[in-house]
Amino acid sequence: MNASPRARAPEPTSTQAAFQARVGEVVRSIPPGRVASYGQVAALAGMPRGARHVGRALRLARAPMPWHRVITAAGRSAFPPGSVACREQLARLREEGVAVVSGRIDMRRFRWRPNLDEILWRLP
DNA sequence: GGTTTGACTCGTA
């Protein structure tokens, strides 16, 4: 056994792990050519006001996932304008056919609208 | 313990 609990490698609690796993499921469900806001992903992952936590979950994510399809509710990249991450995100979205005008995306056109089944599948 | 931080959001001006 591990005699020193403090020596244990930093692992997420079951709650965090569950949330992060759900974020991963939701994000991987976003089809190419569509985008979702952080708040939308948070709600679908079971945390209605956890928009900020989605960002962290994506940053800490180990498994590859289409993180570039998650943008702010205002239709912009959450990364600083002009940053490498921002440009890569917008470039990836453009490759998928998402129109990016002045660093902005029309959420009314490109926002992912999961059908009822997709929503129900990830309910607890 | 309290305080700050952050890949956010929303209302108000």
Add this chain to the structure above:
DNA sequence: CTACGAGCCAAAC
């Protein structure tokens, strides 16, 4: 249209 502030909540100090 942009700007600002309050609200949000777990992690990191």
